[in-house]
Structures are given as C-alpha cells and as structure tokens.
Amino acid sequence: MSRYWVLAEFAGPKALLTAARILRDEGLANVDLHSPHPIDGADEVLGLGASRVRWVGLVGGLVGAVTGYVTCWYTNAINFPIDVGGRPLNSAPAFIPVTFEAGVLFGAFALLFSMLAITGLPALYHPVFEAPGFERVSVDAYWLSFSIRSAEDRANEVAERVKAMGATRVSVVKDPRLEAMR
Numbered sequence: 440m441s442r443y444w445v446l447a448e449f450a451g452p453k454a455l456l457t458a459a460r461i462l463r464d465e466g467l468a469n470v471d472l473h474s475p476h477p478i479d480g481a482d483e484v485l486g487l488g489a490s491r492v493r494w495v496g497l498v499g500g501l502v503g504a505v506t507g508y509v510t511c512w513y514t515n516a517i518n519f520p521i522d523v524g525g526r527p528l529n530s531a532p533a534f535i536p537v538t539f540e541a542g543v544l545f546g547a548f549a550l551l552f553s554m555l556a557i558t559g560l561p562a563l564y565h566p567v568f569e570a571p572g573f574e575r576v577s578v579d580a581y582w583l584s585f586s587i588r589s590a591e592d593r594a595n596e597v598a599e600r601v602k603a604m605g606a607t608r609v610s611v612v613k614d615p616r617l618e619a620m621r
Contacts, residue, residue, distance in 0.1 A: 442614040443594035446570040446584045447606035452478045455581040458604045459484045462585065467597075473567070473582040495553040496546045503545020507538045570610040586614070 449455040455472060462470050463486060472481050515521075516528040554560075567573055567584050576582050583601070587594045591611070598609045 441591070442586055442588045443591060444566045444570075444584055444586050444612045444614060445594055445598050445601060446567055446573065446582055446610045446612065447598075447601045447604075448572060448608040449581045449583065449606055452581055454605050455583055456480055456484050458601065458606070459583055461604060462583070462601070467585050467587075470583065470585045473573075473576045473580075473584065475577055475579055475581075492550060492553055492557065496550045499549025500542040500546030502549075504538050504542035506545065507541025508534050510541075511537050564616075566612045566614045566616070569612045572608060573610075 447458065449458060452474060455474070456478065459470055459472055459481075463484065470485060472478065472485065474481075511534040512529055515530070515533075520528050522528075567582075570582075572580065573582060583606075587597060591613070594611045598611050602609045
C-alpha cells in the first residue's frame with residue numbers, strides 16, 4: 440500500500456472551510472489547510488485545541504531566570520565573595536538584570552526549538568510541493584490537503600468527491616518518501 444496526497448484548490452476561504460469541515464466529519468485524518476493568510480475559524484474546523492507552546496516558553500523562561508539568579512548568587516556569595524562597602528553578598532537587586540535577561544534568552548530558545556520540533560522544520564521536501572499550482576498558495580490560492588494510505592483508485596475516488604464539493608483544481612500526488620524507505 441502506498442500513501443497518496445489529495446490536494447484541492449478552492450476559490451475562497453469559505454469554500455475551503457466548508458470542504459474541510461465535511462471531510463473532518465467523514466473521518467479523514469491529516470486534513471490541512473494552506474492559505475496566504477490566517478483564516479478565522481480554521482482551528483475549530485481542523486479540531487485543533489489551544490497550543491501547548493506557551494507552556495514551553497513559560498518553563499524555559501522560569502528555568503532561565505532561576506539559572507541566571509543562581510549563577511549570580513553562587514558567583515558572588517560562594518565562589519568569589521568580595522566584601523564591597525559592607526554590602527551583603529546576596530544582594531538580589533543587583534541580580535535583577537541578569538535574571539531577567541537569562542529568562543528572556545532561555546524562553547526564546549525554548550520557543551524556537553519547540554516550534555522546530557513540533558512543526559518538523561526544516562522540511563526541505565514535502566509531496567504537496569509537487570501539485571501543479573501549489574506555489575500560488577503563498578500569494579492568492581486556498582488549498583486543502585490530506586493523505587490517504589491506500590490504493591491509487593481509492594485516492595482518485597476521494598479526489599472526485601472533493602471536486603464535487605466545489606474545488607477548482609484537484610491533484611493526487613504519490614508520496615515517494617515511503618517508496619524510498621523500502
């Protein structure tokens with residue numbers, strides 16, 4: 440069995456959302472929308488919940504802030520204590536800039552790496568790039584894509600059903616990545 444990608448171009452975002460809703464209700468998995476701008480309501484249609492990336496940023500920021508504070512405290516109070524003017528060695532106000540900057544730095548890196556891991560980037564190749572006209576998705580086209588793991592005739596049957604939903608162009612692309620692994 441092979442994996443096929445069915446890609447359908449629609450005239451506008453409303454037709455795209457309607458078709459995506461119908462396909463999700465029919466039980467097709469891996470339905471994805473491609474558009475030149477964010478579409479209101481796409482998250483609900485695709486069944487996406489709230490992103491957990493914000494928690495990764497929070498944890499990364501807190502780890503960074505604690506790391507920055509502990510590093511300053513250890514350096515000033517334990518590793519290299521210098522009594523300057525009778526001030527306490529653990530002077531929290533002096534550590535605020537380092538604590539803040541370390542929190543921002545660690546939070547930013549946590550967000551960057553989690554985004555790369557979740558999205559699978561950098562992806563230099565994906566079968567949807569083979570569909571004729573797909574390059575217009577970054578300009579003015581609205582595309583719907585989903586994968587089917589079955590015979591080619593089943594993929595063509597689903598493509599005809601999507602065409603009946605109002606798609607202006609439908610393409611079926613075979614995923615060559617699975618063939619290369621065999």
